Amino acid sequence: MNLAPIEITTLKGDRTTFGELTGGKVALVVNVASRCGLAPQYAQLEELQKTYADRGFTVIGFPSNQFLQELSSEDKIAEYCSMTWGVTFPMTEKVKVNGKHAHPLYRELTQTPDEEGKSGRVIWNFEKFLVHPDGRTKRFRPTVVPDDPRIVGAIEDWLDEK
Numbered sequence: 001m002n003l004a005p006i007e008i009t010t011l012k013g014d015r016t017t018f019g020e021l022t023g024g025k026v027a028l029v030v031n032v033a034s035r036c037g038l039a040p041q042y043a044q045l046e047e048l049q050k051t052y053a054d055r056g057f058t059v060i061g062f063p064s065n066q067f068l069q070e071l072s073s074e075d076k077i078a079e080y081c082s083m084t085w086g087v088t089f090p091m092t093e094k095v096k097v098n099g100k101h102a103h104p105l106y107r108e109l110t111q112t113p114d115e116e117g118k119s120g121r122v123i124w125n126f127e128k129f130l131v132h133p134d135g136r137t138k139r140f141r142p143t144v145v146p147d148d149p150r151i152v153g154a155i156e157d158w159l160d161e162k
Helices: 018-022 041-054 074-085 104-109 149-161
Strands: 007-009 015-017 026-032 057-063 128-131 137-140
Touching: 007 041, 015 018, 015 104, 018 057, 018 128, 026 041, 026 104, 041 074, 041 149, 057 074, 137 149
Parallel strands: 026 057
Antiparallel strands: 007 015, 026 128, 128 137
């Protein structure tokens, strides 16, 4: 799966590609929502960012209002994430993760099966896709917390390969 050329717009409105945004790093792609009950996962995502960034890893947050739990503007999202959770990892503009208007990255990522072999639609906020620079992808459902040993182990295994 070659995700590198897919166009991305950052939360600040800058246009780039997935490859440029990740810079060849292992990336944990997460559809986030500020008003979701799972929003405390932001703290764990930020901890992963701080722990592994120097080794070639990044979290990338994709705000989505697909489940009607995201703030109304990119400015409000940026302020909330910074002030409430101290988020330093890259974030994109709001995107759709499902349906005919889904962001092209999510159209690709949702083909990845989870641990039970199920692919397809994102089921809720904070679904996670771990993406290796070579295109390998692992999928973790929303209730699998960012510091779950399955995610941390996969991050460490892929970083050790580099």
